[in-house]
Amino acid sequence: MSANTGSTAKSLAPADKVRKPHASTAATRERILTAAMSVFANRGYNNGSLLEIADRVGMTHAGVLHYFGSKDNLLTAVLERRDESGIDTLEGHRLPTGGALLQHLVNTARGNTERVGIVQAYAVLSVESVTENHPAQQFFRDRFSGLRTIVADALREVVPPTVPEHELVRAASLIIAMMDGLQVQWLLDPDTIDMASSVEIAINGVVAQLRAGTTAT
Amino acid sequence: MSANTGSTAKSLAPADKVRKPHASTAATRERILTAAMSVFANRGYNNGSLLEIADRVGMTHAGVLHYFGSKDNLLTAVLERRDESGIDTLEGHRLPTGGALLQHLVNTARGNTERVGIVQAYAVLSVESVTENHPAQQFFRDRFSGLRTIVADALREVVPPTVPEHELVRAASLIIAMMDGLQVQWLLDPDTIDMASSVEIAINGVVAQLRAGTTAT
DNA sequence: CCTACCGATCGGTAGG
DNA sequence: CCTACCGATCGGTAGG
16 A cells, blocks of 8 residues: 555566555565465464464465465465475476485485474475365375486486386385485484484485395395 | 262272263273374364364263363373384383394384374374474474384394494484385375385395495495 | 353455 | 454363
8 A cells, every 4th residue: 555665576667657566566475485484384284373474474364365365375385485495496496317316315404404494394284284185285295206206217327227117116205205204303303313414324225225136025 | 070980990899889870981081082093193183173073972072171181181192092003012012122123113014004094193293293382292202212212222133233323223213214204105195105015125225234334425 | 971151263355 | 455354163161
């Protein structure tokens, strides 16, 4: 309502229409997304409230709904943001392949140590998604499926071509499972879990096992 | 209040007081616990309601509170029940050690395939516990800590004595993390994840790595 | 174990 | 982006 300016992206002809009504809708949406990510991380989706999110941004909960329509939509938007945890970068942006991707996973685990909020958001939301009628269920199903493919592809490049496909996929799911499970232990006990080196050791171990072809009982 | 008797364990003299008012307090508590486990599994703790639990048992939510005092207490009681998932048997009962315990883990993973409810309850509640002020936070911190010790002890028996303690604990945390993470992927995609054989392969891999002493970078 | 009730909170809508 | 409001739900208590 009041005469806000705040130009951010779109270049407008000087005195075009009403001369920038708000502090840029896009920027406000970003602030809401950041707050929402944090609240969902700390409380979970069901237990996190629009009021708490709104308070952090300095508006009412109706204001938040004005920007995202519903709580479900807000969650979806949070999950689809690309800037999140390193492991998420796996999907959107350009990604390394082969050994470089495996190294990227280790780097991600290391970097995640300084991103508790994001780690916790994904840990909490991914598991919460298995509950009834959770709006993020399909998102995480697809995400795990995509991750498995990417990691399996990377493994393929660093092991003998004789290793069968299903072993690559299984190894990939094990690596992803291990990273996710470690995050939970680390969140509960940050001092006794060393995510970075554990992930590194585990990945090296999986690769070594695949190379040795000793994956049977 | 009213004259309850409810003989279940304690042997009472035949015509002692009022002669069986209810269907045994202990039995009712059990029925509530079973319902609560199921509801918490399907909805999580915060989102699961006393009303839904009460409905399954056929009473009002006030009735449930009569037996457990508060929702928090009910959760605690659910978590402390011993009959749950195999991996929980790890704490209470007599347990195998060494290779037999590792085999027990594999059997547990296999058996869990037919206990979706229990698996989901532990998966959901353990991760939900990392959120703010969650009543089960200490429970799961202790649980992970205890599991790490038990698995590390088992590993010690099957690898060379030269393997340092901290590597055993790290390997233990990796095994536990992997099992937990796999459960989430399996819950979302039961057909593409083979928990039993994956766990078996992973444990064998960890042991092989420890024996080979190649756990470094 | 129920009826009755309370205060609190929640997501969403109207309507500007 | 707010005020004002709604219906729904929730955990817990009183008081039997």
